[in-house]
Amino acid sequence: MSGERDIAYVVEPGRIATATADGPPAVRFPYDASALVAEPLRTERLVLRPLEASDAADVYEYQRLPEVIRYLPWPERDRAEGYEHTAKRAAGRALAADGDSVFFAAVLPGTPATDDPTRDRVIGDFMIRVSSVRHAQLELGWVLHPEFQGRGFAREAAQAVLDFTFETLNPHRVQAFLDARNGASAALCERLGMRREATILEEEYNDGEWQDTAIYGVLRREWAAARG
Incomplete structure (x- = not known):
């Protein structure tokens, strides 16, 4: 036997034409997030700017919590290790190649930082990572201090x-x-208009057990239609 198989593909009506209309990959790289230091993203209640090494004290307040690292590929870190990790993530400002990432600090104005009452507190961070430049795919990730969960900050x-x-x-x-x-996080993905596309069974071994990974995704045309 040659090992070749006849495979029947089922294609949704109109999907090929629609995908073709989207055109080839056209991601706008390289991108330098340093511009967002002076002009950060702003929502109704939050300021989103590039993470800084000086945010380490606030980040460590949620980075050290068992209920947070339970769902993240983070080991337990002491304070020095946590500060070093934050500095390493804060150093990423450019998006140009596969694996590059930028982290946004979610700052809550009017709430004092844990180590400096003159600064506003970082209550979480949000990531953009390059999955594939060739195929114009990016990844989002997030973590929010449990004290501020359930109030719509993550969605915002x-x-x-x-x-x-x-x-x-x-x-x-x-x-x-x-x-x-x-x-x-699964519910947040769905509120953002992302669909659950797959579950990879027992992909990683953490915390003494095999864990499944859920994959969510949204296409540019779907996002555009949802945002009007």
């Missing part, structure tokens, strides 16, 4: 970052990879 910030991603960087597709147990 994630929507702003998603809109910025499509409007400024022009990807064909934006996706998110979640610990499949993370119901809150």
Whole structure:
């Protein structure tokens, strides 16, 4: 036997024509997020600017919590390790190649930082990572301090970052990879208009067990239609 198989493909009516109309990949790279230091993204209640090493104290307040790292590929870190990790993530400002990432600090004006009452507090951070330049695919990720969950902050910030991603960087597709147990992030993906496309069974071994990964995604034309 040659190993070749006859495979029947089922194509949704009109999908090929619609996808073709989207055109070839046209992501707008390179992009330098340093411009967002002076002109950050703003929502009704939040300021979203590039993460800075000086945000480490606020970040560590949620980075150290077991209920947060349960759903993230983060090991337990002591304070020094946490500060070093934040500095490393803050150093990423350019998007140009696969694997590049930028992190937005979600700042809540009027709430003092944990280490400096003259600064506003960082209550979470939101990521844009390059999955594939060739295929114009970007990834979103987020983490929010549990103290500020359930108040719409995650949706507010994630929507702003998603809109910025499509409007400024022009990807064909934006996706998110979640610990499949993370119901809150799954619900957020759906509120952002992302569909659950797959579940990878037992993809990673963390916390003494095999864990599933859920994949969510949205195409540029779907985002545009939803945003009117």
